Amino acid sequence: xxxxxxxxxxxxxxxxxxxxxxxxxxxxxxxxxxxxxxxxxxxxxxxxxxxxxxxxxxxxxxxxxxxxxxxxxxxxxxxxxxxxxxxxxxxxxxxxxxxxxxxxxxxxxxxxxxxxxxxxxxxxxxxxxxxxxxxxxxxxxxxxxxxxxxxxxxxxxxxxxxxxxxxxxxxxxxxxxxxxxxxxxxxxxxxxxxxxxxxxxxxxxxxxxxxxxxxxxxxxxxxxxxxxxxxxxxxxxxxxxxxxxxxxxxxxxxxxxxxxxxxxxxxxxxxxxxxxxxxxxxxxxxxxxxxxxxxxxxxxxxxxxxxxxxxxxxxxxxxxxxxxxxxxxxxxxxxxxxxxxxxxxxxxxxxxxxxxxxxxxxxxxxxxxxxxxxxxxxxxxxxxxxxxxxxxxxxxxxxxxxxxxxxxxxxxxxxxxxxxxxxxxxxxxxxxxxxxxxxxxxxxxxxxxxxxxxxxxxxxxxxxxxxxxxxxxxxxxxxxxxxxxxxxxxxx
Numbered sequence: 490x491x492x493x494x495x496x497x498x499x500x501x502x503x504x505x506x507x508x509x510x511x512x513x514x515x516x517x518x519x520x521x522x523x524x525x526x527x528x529x530x531x532x533x534x535x536x537x538x539x540x541x542x543x544x545x546x547x548x549x550x551x552x553x554x555x556x557x558x559x560x561x562x563x564x565x566x567x568x569x570x571x572x573x574x575x576x577x578x579x580x581x582x583x584x585x586x587x588x589x590x591x592x593x594x595x596x597x598x599x600x601x602x603x604x605x606x607x608x609x610x611x612x613x614x615x616x617x618x619x620x621x622x623x624x625x626x627x628x629x630x631x632x633x634x635x636x637x638x639x640x641x642x643x644x645x646x647x648x649x650x651x652x653x654x655x656x657x658x659x660x661x662x663x664x665x666x667x668x669x670x671x672x673x674x675x676x677x678x679x680x681x682x683x684x685x686x687x688x689x690x691x692x693x694x695x696x697x698x699x700x701x702x703x704x705x706x707x708x709x710x711x712x713x714x715x716x717x718x719x720x721x722x723x724x725x726x727x728x729x730x731x732x733x734x735x736x737x738x739x740x741x742x743x744x745x746x747x748x749x750x751x752x753x754x755x756x757x758x759x760x761x762x763x764x765x766x767x768x769x770x771x772x773x774x775x776x777x778x779x780x781x782x783x784x785x786x787x788x789x790x791x792x793x794x795x796x797x798x799x800x801x802x803x804x805x806x807x808x809x810x811x812x813x814x815x816x817x818x819x820x821x822x823x824x825x826x827x828x829x830x831x832x833x834x835x836x837x838x839x840x841x842x843x844x845x846x847x848x849x850x851x852x853x854x855x856x857x858x859x860x861x862x863x864x865x866x867x868x869x870x871x872x873x874x875x876x877x878x879x880x881x882x883x884x885x886x887x888x889x890x891x892x893x894x895x896x897x898x899x900x901x902x903x904x905x906x907x908x909x910x911x912x913x914x915x916x917x918x919x920x921x922x923x924x925x926x927x928x929x930x931x932x933x934x935x936x937x938x939x940x941x942x943x944x945x946x947x948x949x950x951x952x953x954x955x956x957x958x959x960x961x962x963x964x965x966x967x968x969x970x971x972x973x974x975x976x977x978x979x980x981x
Contacts, residue, residue: 529553533546533549533550533553536549537549551567551569554567554834555567555634558834558836559593559634561837562820562837562852562853563592563593563595563635564592564635564818564820564822564835564837565822565834565835565836565837566634566635566636566834566835567832567833567834567835568636568832568833568834568835569832585643585644585645585646585647585648585669585670585671585672586609586639586642586643586644586669586670586672587609587610587611587616587642587650587652587667587669587670588605588606588608588609588610588611588612588670588672589602589603589604589605589606589609589611589616589642590602590603590604590605590606590705590737591603591622591635591638591639591642592635592818593633593634593635594621595853597621598631598632599621599622599623599630599631599633600621600622600630600633600635600638601619601620601621601622602616602617602618602619602620602621602622602654603618603737603790603792603816604618604704604705604735604736604737604790605617605618605735606672606704606705607678607702607704607889608675608889609670609672610667610668610669610670611667612886612889613886614665614666614667615665615883615886616652616654616665616667617654617656617657617879617882618735618790618882619656619657619789619790619875619878620654620655620656620657621654621655621662622638622652622653622654623653623654623655623662624652624653624662625638625641625642625650625651625652625653626641626650626651627651628641636835643669644669645669646669646670646671647668647669647670648668648669649666649667649668649669650666650667650669651664651665651666651667652664652665652667653665656879657875657878657879658875658876675704675713676703676704676705676706676707676709676710676713676739677701677702677703677704677710677713677714677716677717678701678702678703678704678889679692679700679701679702679717680692680700680702680888681888688717690717690720690721691721691724691726692730693960694724696727696728696964696967697724697725697726697727697728698726698727698728698729698730698960698963698964699718699721699724699726699728699729699730700729700730700732701714701717701718701721701729701730701731701732702732702733702734703731703732703733703736703747703795704735704736705736705737705738705739705794706736706738706739706740706743706744706747706793706794706795707739707740707743708740708743710739710740710743710746710747711743711746711747711750714747714750715750718750718778722777722778726781727782727967728781728782728783728784728963728964728966728967729778729781729782729783729784729963730783730784730785730786730956730959730960730963731783731784731785731786731798731808732785732786733785733786733787733791733795733798733799734786734787734788734790734791734812734955735788735790735791735882736790736791736792736794736795737790737792737793737795738792738793738794738795738796738818739793739794740794741758741794741797741821743794744757744758744793744794744795744797744798745757745758745770745797747798748772748797748798748801748802749772749773749775749776750776750778750779751776751778751779751781751783751802751807751808752772752779752801752802752805752807753772753773753774753776753779754771754772754773754774755771755772755805755844756769756770756771756772756801756844757770757771757772757797757801757844758770758797758800758801758841758842758843758844759841759842760821760839760840760841760842761839761840761842762821762838762839762840763838764838765821765838765839772801782963782966782967783802783807783808783809783963783966784808784809784810784811784959784962784963784966785798785799785802785803785808785809785810785811786810786811786812786955786956786959787799787810787811787812787813787814787815787863787865788812788813788815788873788878788955789813789814789815789816790816791812791815791816791863792815792816792817792818793816793818793819795815796815796816796817796818796819796841796849796862796863797819797841797849799815799863800843800844800845800849800863801843801844803863803866804843804844804845805844809866809869809962809966810863810864810865810866810869811865811866811869811870811871811955811958811959811962812865812869812870812871812955813865813870813871813872813873814862814863814864814865814870815862815863815864816851816862817849817850817851817855817861817862818849818850818851819840819841819842819848819849819850819851819861819862820837820839820840820841820850821837821838821839821840821841822835822836822837822838823835823836823838847860848860848861849861849862849863869958869962871954871955871958873954873955877954880952881952881953881954881955884951884952884953885951885953887951888951
């Protein structure tokens, strides 16, 4: 049998059930499929024989699969044997990383940071949502898939990786050196830390306005959220601001559970695909927070699960949405095994739809005038320029990352703040003017000075235009029921 036929059969076997399923369903006539396979084999043979360096057939086949899927959408990909092992580690949470969510920017052909996760090495080092990653340890990211980036960025905790990042509005990339760590970050956060290290969820104690941020939707998000809401209930909260800005998404199940806490009935989200069974998720009347006045905050980096929650609450008129239009990532990916599970296809098979029936996903050819994502309620859009966004992000980080915030809330903590402790240490040990081997011994009763000391709050005014608008809207929503009750009492 000629070598070309042998290789053609190998290609068919490697593609497995995926291609044969398409053929049996009549996607392409059999003769046309064989003709196209012949074209592919012919191209592979010519590359194999004439390319400037030797390449294996396996390498060419995997590259072809990657190109085929990448052309569909940025969330579909081929994951080979080595990458699949790494991907499973990521799913299981047994990996060291830097704490960022990345996607492929089609226009730039580079990786773009969707969001750094709060409290991780990337967040602390100043990697911003929207940054383009130009190089990773000197390796260009041009054409690199998000899954390949995960493979390169993850590694043994304690090892270093250097990113060359281009901030939005800048012309030159800057190198940022990061040390990998085990990424275990709580997904439910408050406005600021108490001196004990616990989050304080009551933003305005006089007006009784609660504030909860969800940084991502993971397995225990709903449980964490319920505990935070219970704390607010005990303190007599009259309203809630739910902040989903820079939230890249996560588990569909977590998004449904969170939405169900605030809804008493109706659809939360539905999924529809060309070759999948439609599914619909419905709210149940089983929560004590279904009447709490709410405002939800989103921005251009709010994606996936965060869009499911904000769309459900908006469509049911349960909460007003304030901020900027969301990212538009409303697709469902399935893992389809190849080679008896040694490699897989991560393939987009369905899209999310809001309770209103409108599409969430922003497809490759979508226009700004099309329906996708989640837009603020009329009159509640607050756009931030790039400098304003960077200023907000840095101000938020300064509030999130005092040294106290890194301590275990279960362990006792002194009453003084992290800034006071840092100042105290700096006065005791003048490290800037002393050679390394001449430093006096560190007092074991005092914490070491932090590597990066956030500026004291009084020196960095935290300006949040979106929050200001949200508070204004929430106060009006809180006052509305009271006004209605007063009117009913007068009529009686």
